[in-house]
Amino acid sequence: xxxxRTAHGTAIEVTAHxxxxxxxxxxxxxxxxxxxxxxxxxxxxxxxxxxxxxxxWETTGSLGLARTGYRYAADVVDAAGDKSPSxxxxxxxxxxxxxxxxxxxxxxxxxxxxxxxVTASGKVTTYDPxxxxxxxxxAGQGLDLRLNGGLYTADTYPSAVDGSFAVTVNVDVTQPSVxxxxxxxxxxxxxxxxRRTIDVYASAPTRITLDRTSAAVVAGRxxxxxxxxxxxxxxxxxxxxxxxxxxxxxxxxxxxWAGTDANGRFAFVLAAPAxxxxxxxxTPGLALIKPSSATFSITSVTQQVSLTLYxxxxxxxxxxxxxxxxxxxxxxxxxxxxxxxxxxNGRTSWRNLGYIPVxxxxxxxxxxxxVDNPHGFWELYSPAAPGYAASVSNVVHxxxxxxxxxxxxxxxxxxxxxxxxxxxxxxxxxxxxxxxxIKHTRVYLFFRPYGSKTWSVVSSTVTDGxxxxxxxxxxxxxxxxxxxxxxxxxxxxDAFGPGTYVSVR
Numbered sequence: 001x002x003x004x005r006t007a008h009g010t011a012i013e014v015t016a017h018x019x020x021x022x023x024x025x026x027x028x029x030x031x032x033x034x035x036x037x038x039x040x041x042x043x044x045x046x047x048x049x050x051x052x053x054x055x056x057w058e059t060t061g062s063l064g065l066a067r068t069g070y071r072y073a074a075d076v077v078d079a080a081g082d083k084s085p086s087x088x089x090x091x092x093x094x095x096x097x098x099x100x101x102x103x104x105x106x107x108x109x110x111x112x113x114x115x116x117x118v119t120a121s122g123k124v125t126t127y128d129p130x131x132x133x134x135x136x137x138x139a140g141q142g143l144d145l146r147l148n149g150g151l152y153t154a155d156t157y158p159s160a161v162d163g164s165f166a167v168t169v170n171v172d173v174t175q176p177s178v179x180x181x182x183x184x185x186x187x188x189x190x191x192x193x194x195r196r197t198i199d200v201y202a203s204a205p206t207r208i209t210l211d212r213t214s215a216a217v218v219a220g221r222x223x224x225x226x227x228x229x230x231x232x233x234x235x236x237x238x239x240x241x242x243x244x245x246x247x248x249x250x251x252x253x254x255x256x257w258a259g260t261d262a263n264g265r266f267a268f269v270l271a272a273p274a275x276x277x278x279x280x281x282x283t284p285g286l287a288l289i290k291p292s293s294a295t296f297s298i299t300s301v302t303q304q305v306s307l308t309l310y311x312x313x314x315x316x317x318x319x320x321x322x323x324x325x326x327x328x329x330x331x332x333x334x335x336x337x338x339x340x341x342x343x344x345n346g347r348t349s350w351r352n353l354g355y356i357p358v359x360x361x362x363x364x365x366x367x368x369x370x371v372d373n374p375h376g377f378w379e380l381y382s383p384a385a386p387g388y389a390a391s392v393s394n395v396v397h398x399x400x401x402x403x404x405x406x407x408x409x410x411x412x413x414x415x416x417x418x419x420x421x422x423x424x425x426x427x428x429x430x431x432x433x434x435x436x437x438i439k440h441t442r443v444y445l446f447f448r449p450y451g452s453k454t455w456s457v458v459s460s461t462v463t464d465g466x467x468x469x470x471x472x473x474x475x476x477x478x479x480x481x482x483x484x485x486x487x488x489x490x491x492x493x494d495a496f497g498p499g500t501y502v503s504v505r
Contacts, residue, residue: 002091014045014076027075029093031069032068062130062131066095110200119168137159145169179198201288205290206241207238213297218389219303222271229246241260245258246258246281246282247283255270273298274329302387303389312378320370324362325364334383341353379392380392381393401430405428405483413500417475423472436467443462443463445460476504478504480500
């Protein structure tokens with residue numbers, strides 16, 4: 001005895017055999033609530049197979065029951081009205097709205113390195129046990145996709161409002177095939193709906209095609225190795241190996257990984273190596289593909305010199321001090337020197353002030369030298385040489401006003417002992433604009449006797465509103481005379497007039 005879905009609703013089927021004179025079938029259905037039982041017999045059944053006493057009887061119309069669960073039992077009745085239980089005389093009937101599944105499918109046909117997810121799809125409608133109608137969508141039915149006997153999805157996926165569903169799971173493919181099945185999670189039981197074995201296409205051939213395969217480079221400069229990674233599918237068609245990764249080796253050293261986009265494209269951006277070598281791009285170590293690689297040749301390397309200036313300053317003597325870092329990609333400096341350049345504005349009119357001997361990588365070296373422009377812009381320069389590219393450092397700037405003393409020569413250069421000497425002229429400064437007077441500041445007259453190294457102050461005075469001065473001194477013996485001014489702060493350079501020798505008779 002069993003119940004089944006038919007076009008006119010749920011039907012009960014009773015098999016009677018082994019008796020004699022069977023005239024009817026009677027089924028008693030007792031609600032799970034324990035309410036009064038319903039008896040179905042007589043015209044509700046028809047013989048659909050075999051003979052009355054050895055055949056199959058089935059209900060022909062709606063059972064007309066309330067929507068609940070029933071325990072039911074069947075008896076066969078002979079012509080005299082005597083009853084005896086049929087075989088399998090007791091069973092359970094769930095007479096409620098139930099899901100009905102349509103257009104069930106599991107896809108794809110096979111899994112490969114680029115397709116490692118399985119989708120179960122279909123539609124579920126409501127089966128009415130009273131009428132057999134299946135046109136109403138069944139929303140919210142729970143569904144699970146299972147793999148090789150275990151629950152694969154983390155959650156139960158419900159059907160949509162229109163009854164459609166698509167459950168997709170990613171499969172960790174480690175076997176040549178996977179057994180998948182779709183299972184419905186219902187209030188009464190977990191019904192298996194669809195089962196299928198999906199083949200896994202392992203050991204797919206791969207290839208890497210580089211956009212270019214060689215280059216001449218400048219060591220340390222940015223370079224790019226790019227291309228496309230593909231695999232051959234089960235039909236022999238080359239497909240992009242997208243959303244994966246490629247690995248780069250520089251010589252025998254592992255440089256790192258770069259991801260591929262949906263089209264299998266990848267790009268490594270790296271500093272060019274300092275020596276001729278081979279770069280190798282490899283496929284990832286995935287279980288479903290055959291590894292492959294492609295090579296990129298560095299055919300020649302131009303070395304690069306790195307120059308850095310920092311902590312530049314200018315003192316009152318117009319001495320420029322800075323620190324330098326000098327290095328190259330092969331740790332050698334071409335021609336054993338770097339040049340110091342000066343510009344009045346940091347952009348144009350660069351001029352060479354001389355060179356610094358440097359034969360190898362040098363860091364933190366202090367350089368001090370007199371310069372004629374205390375508010376200049378400075379940089380280091382290494383010219384191009386065989387095997388080396390030209391290189392220029394960063395630009396540094398110092399500022400102090402340039403100063404000058406005009407005049408400053410004695411009134412005579414040969415005098416009698418104790419004669420008076422007079423000195424006159426002007427004191428001026430220059431920043432980024434024209435020369436201007438330094439007003440109301442003290443200047444000094446110095447004397448150094450012949451044969452001596454010691455200077456002594458003879459007299460001093462204060463400049464007027466035009467920067468003019470007038471000084472005097474008495475000549476007692478032969479020696480050198482000089483006018484000088486000393487800056488009161490770091491914004492100016494000390495100024496000195498010409499040193500003039502005066503003979504005394």
